Structure formats: C-alpha cells, structure tokens
Amino acid sequence: MTLPVALSGVGKRFRGTTALHDVTLELPPGVTGLLGPNGAGKTTLLRIVATALSPDHGTARVLGADPADVTGRLAIRRRLGYLPQESGAFGGFTAFAFVDYVAVLKEMTDRAARHAEVRRVLDVVGLGDRAHQRVRALSGGMRRRVGLAQALLGRPELLVLDEPTVGLDPEQRLRFREVLAGLPPDTCVLLSTHLTEDVAALCPRVVVMDRGSVLFEGATAGLAALAEGRVWDADAPDPAATVSWRTPEGRARNVGSPPPGADLVPAGPEHGYLLITSGASSAERVA
Amino acid sequence: MTALLAAPPAVVGRGTVRALAAAEIRHAARSPLIWAGVAFSVALAGWADTGSGTGGGFTEPGSIDNGYAVWEYPVMPLALAAFVVANGAALRERPTPTAELFASTPARAWERTVGLLAAAVVPAVLALLVLTGQYLSVVAVGGAVLGEDRWTDTFDPAPLEMLGGPLAIGCSFVAGVAVARVVRSRAAGAVLGFVGWAAFFGMYYNWLYAPFGLFAVTRSSVLATNLGLHPSAAQLAAHEAVQPPGGFVHEYLALDRVLSFYGMHLVYVGGVTLGLAGIALARSGRDVRTRRVLVAGLVLVVLGLAGELLTPVGDLGVGKPL
Numbered sequence: 031m032t033l034p035v036a037l038s039g040v041g042k043r044f045r046g047t048t049a050l051h052d053v054t055l056e057l058p059p060g061v062t063g064l065l066g067p068n069g070a071g072k073t074t075l076l077r078i079v080a081t082a083l084s085p086d087h088g089t090a091r092v093l094g095a096d097p098a099d100v101t102g103r104l105a106i107r108r109r110l111g112y113l114p115q116e117s118g119a120f121g122g123f124t125a126f127a128f129v130d131y132v133a134v135l136k137e138m139t140d141r142a143a144r145h146a147e148v149r150r151v152l153d154v155v156g157l158g159d160r161a162h163q164r165v166r167a168l169s170g171g172m173r174r175r176v177g178l179a180q181a182l183l184g185r186p187e188l189l190v191l192d193e194p195t196v197g198l199d200p201e202q203r204l205r206f207r208e209v210l211a212g213l214p215p216d217t218c219v220l221l222s223t224h225l226t227e228d229v230a231a232l233c234p235r236v237v238v239m240d241r242g243s244v245l246f247e248g249a250t251a252g253l254a255a256l257a258e259g260r261v262w263d264a265d266a267p268d269p270a271a272t273v274s275w276r277t278p279e280g281r282a283r284n285v286g287s288p289p290p291g292a293d294l295v296p297a298g299p300e301h302g303y304l305l306i307t308s309g310a311s312s313a314e315r316v317a
Numbered sequence: 318m319t320a321l322l323a324a325p326p327a328v329v330g331r332g333t334v335r336a337l338a339a340a341e342i343r344h345a346a347r348s349p350l351i352w353a354g355v356a357f358s359v360a361l362a363g364w365a366d367t368g369s370g371t372g373g374g375f376t377e378p379g380s381i382d383n384g385y386a387v388w389e390y391p392v393m394p395l396a397l398a399a400f401v402v403a404n405g406a407a408l409r410e411r412p413t414p415t416a417e418l419f420a421s422t423p424a425r426a427w428e429r430t431v432g433l434l435a436a437a438v439v440p441a442v443l444a445l446l447v448l449t450g451q452y453l454s455v456v457a458v459g460g461a462v463l464g465e466d467r468w469t470d471t472f473d474p475a476p477l478e479m480l481g482g483p484l485a486i487g488c489s490f491v492a493g494v495a496v497a498r499v500v501r502s503r504a505a506g507a508v509l510g511f512v513g514w515a516a517f518f519g520m521y522y523n524w525l526y527a528p529f530g531l532f533a534v535t536r537s538s539v540l541a542t543n544l545g546l547h548p549s550a551a552q553l554a555a556h557e558a559v560q561p562p563g564g565f566v567h568e569y570l571a572l573d574r575v576l577s578f579y580g581m582h583l584v585y586v587g588g589v590t591l592g593l594a595g596i597a598l599a600r601s602g603r604d605v606r607t608r609r610v611l612v613a614g615l616v617l618v619v620l621g622l623a624g625e626l627l628t629p630v631g632d633l634g635v636g637k638p639l
Contacts, residue, residue, distance in 0.1 A: 082417040104423055112421040114414035131340055135422035135429070139336040180418070190421075 034218035040088030063233030111186030121166030226300035257301035337432025354398025362391035403493025464558025530639035538579035585621025
C-alpha cells in the first residue's frame with residue numbers, strides 16, 4: 031500500500047539555522063498529530079508536505095507523487111487541503127468570497143457547483159450564517175474556521191493543518207473534532223498543535239519533534255505508555271524529576287524517575303511528550 | 318454532520334484562468350474605490366465641459382491646453398483608483414501565510430496574474446462610459462471648438478478618440494499589478510502609484526509639449542505646429558484651426574486633428590500596457606507565453622513611436638507644443 035506521506039532524510043536550513051534535520055517519516059491514512067515546542071520544525075515540515083516549500087535534501091512522496099517534480103506537485107495540490115498557521119483570509123472579502131476565491135484556485139471552475147461546495151464547507155465549520163460577513167468583522171476563532179473551510183474544499187485526500195485549534199473556544203474545538211471525526215477514514219490528516227489534549231482526543235498517531243528532529247513516532251497510546259510508571263504526585267517538586275508543576279489540588283506532579291514508594295498516577299500523552307522534550311530542553315521545566 | 322461531509326460532485330476542471338478572471342472582474346467591479354474614481358471622473362468631465370476647469374469648456378474657443386485638447390483628462394481620478402485597486406489585489410498574497418496557501422493550490426502564480434490583469438477591463442469600460450457621457454454632451458451642443466478668433470473649427474470627437482481614455486486606464490491598472498509584482502510592498506506601491514499618477518496624469522500639461530507628447534499615456538488627437546509670429550495667409554489657411562498668441566501661447570499655433578497620429582499613439586500605449594503585463598507575468602513564475610507578451614509589447618511600442626514620428630505634421634522642437 032502506498033502511504034499518503036513518506037519522507038526520507040528530509041532537511042531544511044534557513045539562513046544557517048537547521049529547521050529540519052534528516053527527517054524520515056511515514057504517515058498512514060487517519061489523523062496524525064504533530065507535537066513539539068516552538069521552533070521544533072513543525073511548520074517547516076507541514077510546509078514541505080503541503081508543497082509550499084522544497085526541502086534542501088532528502089526525498090518526499092506525497093499521495094504517491096514527487097513534489098520536486100512539476101507534474102507531481104500539481105497532482106498533489108489537486109488533492110490537498112492546507113491550513114497555514116494564520117488563515118491568510120483577506121480582511122476585505124466576505125467569508126464566502128474568500129473561500130470561493132480559493133475554490134477557483136483549486137480549479138473549481140463550474141460556478142454553480144463551486145458555490146454549492148463553498149456553502150457546504152462553510153456549513154461544516156459552522157459559518158453558514160456568517161458567510162456574507164467580511165472577514166475583518168469576524169472573531170479570531172471564526173477567521174480560523176474560514177481558513178479551515180477553505181482547506182476542506184473538494185474533499186481533499188490529504189489535509190495539512192497548522193495549529194488549527196488556536197483561537198477556538200471550547201465549543202468550537204469540539205466542533206472541529208466533530209469535523210475531523212466526520213472525514214472519510216481514508217483521508218490522511220496531519221495537524222500540528224501545542225495542545226496534547228487535542229492529540230489525545232483526535233489523533234490515533236502522533237509525531238513528536240524538537241530542534242528539527244523526530245523524537246517519537248507512533249501510536250498516541252504509545253506516547254502515554256512511555257511515561258507509565260514515571261508520573262507521581264508529591265507534596266513538593268521533586269528535585270530528581272525531569273519536569274514538575276503544581277496541580278490545582280496544591281500538590282506537585284512530577285515526571286521523571288520516581289523514588290521508591292512514590293504516589294504514582296496514570297500517565298497521559300502529555301507526560302510522555304514532556305518526558306521526551308524536556309530531555310532536549312530544560313526550558314520546558316516548570317516548577 | 319455526515320451528510321454535510323459527503324463527497325461533493327467532481328467540480329475540478331479546466332478553465333482556471335477564465336474562472337480567475339471572472340472572479341477578479343467581479344471584485345474590481347465591486348470595489349468602492351473604483352466607483353469613487355468614476356464619481357470623481359464624472360465630476361471632472363462636468364467641470365471641464367462647463368468650462369470651469371478649462372477656461373472655456375469644449376464648446377468655447379480656447380487655448381491649446383483647453384477643451385478639446387484635454388478631451389481624455391477627466392478619467393484621471395479613475396486612473397489613480399485603477400492603479401491602487403490593482404496594486405492591492407496583486408498584493409493580497411503579501412502576508413506569508415496567504416502566499417503559502419496560494420502556493421499549495423493547483424493554480425500557478427502566473428495564472429493568478431493573468432486573471433488579475435483581465436480585471437483591467439472593468440475600469441477601462443467605466444472610463445469608456447465616462448467618455449461616452451462626455452461625447453454625448455459635446456455632440457448635443459454642436460461639437461467641440463478648436464482654435465480661436467477667425468481660425469476655429471468645430472469637431473464631433475471621432476470613435477477612435479473614445480479609445481484613448483479606456484486604454485490609459487487599462488494601462489494604469491496593469492501598472493498597478495506590475496509594480497506589485499516587482500515591489501512587493503503596499504507602502505512602496507502606494508508611493509510609486511501616486512508619483513506615477515502625478516507624473517503621467519496629474520501634471521498633464523507637461524505631456525502637451527515635445528518630445529514628451531510622444532510618450533504620454535494619454536493625449537489628444539490634436540497636433541500643434543508653431544507658425545511663428547508672422548505667419549502668411551497661406552500658412553494660416555493650411556490648417557484646420559489656429560491659436561493666435563495669448564496666454565500660454567506666444568506665437569501663432571496651427572492646430573490639426575490628426576487621427577492617424579493619434580492611432581499610432583494608441584498603438585504605443587497598447588505596447589506599454591502589454592510590456593507592463595509582460596513584466597508582471599515574468600515576475601510570476603516561468604511560462605513560455607510571457608516572452609510573447611513582452612515581445613508583442615516591445616514591437617507595439619516601437620511601431621507606435623515610429624508611426625508617430627513618421628506623421629508629417631506637428632512640431633517636434635523640444636519644448637514646443639505638440
């Protein structure tokens with residue numbers, strides 16, 4: 031079976047800074063979360079998968095085509111939906127007009143069919159009643175949904191979403207989860223986020239990146255399993271812990287190597303994530 | 318939710334450029350700035366027509382820079398509006414995320430630019446409507462008067478003269494796109510736009526003189542020939558109209574409406590417009606058709622200028638009215 035996304039030894043540098051370092055990654059159909067701190071290289075990776083950026087070295091196969099080749103790139107773009115970190119919607123356009131413009135860029139040339147598709151995606155993201163409001167008059171969360179609507183145009187086989195839940199309130203995030211849950215099962219979704227709860231709720235698979243490298247790739251349950259038996263509560267932050275923080279109950283939750291007899295608590299993906307990334311970045315430590 | 322997410326019918330197809338052009342034309346036609354330009358142009362046409370702005374209007378005898386000689390100038394505000402709207406539309410993708418979003422779609426930057434250039438038809442058609450209104454008002458009062466005293470002639474503007482204004486406005490729109498593709502900054506685009514507009518339209522009187530009159534974006538079909546201070550009766554009789562000394566005119570000035578010259582000037586402006594379109598396309602990625610557009614523009618510019626220079630009338634003396 032051809033995997034929707036297969037990267038091999040992909041690297042990218044910007045003005046002397048390595049954004050991606052020999053990334054090798056395979057994404058099957060379904061939702062894959064991309065976790066990592068700021069500067070991890072998530073957005074660069076997404077841009078390469080979305081054909082908006084070419085890698086300096088390495089090879090990429092996206093939807094069975096080579097993005098380095100003009101024909102391959104076009105074939106990918108015809109089956110791709112991409113939401114950049116900022117939605118990029120023009121303030122002076124209405125939500126409908128902006129999504130309609132992107133639909134034209136996606137080669138939807140039949141006006142009636144295109145308008146029906148634009149109405150459909152705006153309904154999907156819950157903006158059907160705001161379709162004719164100017165983008166600049168919409169809230170940040172609504173603008174994000176306008177961006178998501180354009181990404182959903184034409185039922186893409188690959189959805190690349192860069193921090194899609196930023197700016198969404200809890201209800202909107204719930205709706206976003208419903209949107210992803212409603213996608214056909216053969217759709218490949220790659221979404222980057224800072225929120226481990228989004229990954230836990232949405233993504234059967236997860237990739238953790240830091241400093242341009244992939245630190246973990248596998249099932250989300252596997253990320254949680256990494257931290258199993260390594261999360262414990264104590265009255266005070268444990269100096270031996272890799273990461274510690276205060277819980278709402280006033281206790282200190284520690285992640286790392288627990289002392290004998292520690293009060294262990296169940297581990298989640300966020301604990302696995304912290305365990306992996308804190309090894310590379312002491313800045314993640316929260317006392 | 319499931320019903321909403323059902324796969325849409327296959328809507329992907331060819332004709333993206335046509336669809337882009339239609340979208341850009343709709344956006345330009347709905348631009349408040351374009352319509353403000355139209356309103357100011359209509360007001361300026363009325364101002365010129367009544368003589369408030371030209372010291373005589375189209376139906377009164379007047380000097381070289383009055384009335385008929387400034388036939389196309391009421392479209393000046395529309396020229397500025399066209400540039401600004403085109404420049405803004407071409408810079409929509411200026412924020413990086415938007416550029417990335419566009420880059421991830423099948424439509425190439427080249428095709429987006431073609432679509433945008435097609436929208437030049439909107440302000441051009443509106444300019445034609447403004448000039449048509451001006452034409453009807455001039456015809457209704459019996460035509461425009463050229464010359465003064467005993468040497469006047471009255472004309473109805475020719476159909477060819479209806480094309481200069483729209484072409485100049487189209488050129489202004491295309492220039493807005495080209496500048497955006499070369500200088501990818503809204504602020505720089507605005508400054509360049511205003512400076513360009515002031516130079517080519519606002520200070521129109523500079524383009525009434527040789528050699529600038531050959532290169533103007535907009536000019537009249539009237540050619541002036543300097544007859545000196547003491548022209549013979551034969552010299553005076555050889556021309557359609559004469560402007561005697563007075564005001565800005567220091568010697569007898571023969572005035573002739575030369576449509577062949579004007580036609581060649583339109584070829585020149587058409588070439589400039591195509592050349593600017595070629596620059597915009599060249600800055601929008603590779604496509605074999607770009608070179609054809611650039612070459613066609615260059616050929617038209619050369620042909621137009623050669624045609625103007627070969628017209629055996631007019632005064633090409635530097636600083637002389639042309």
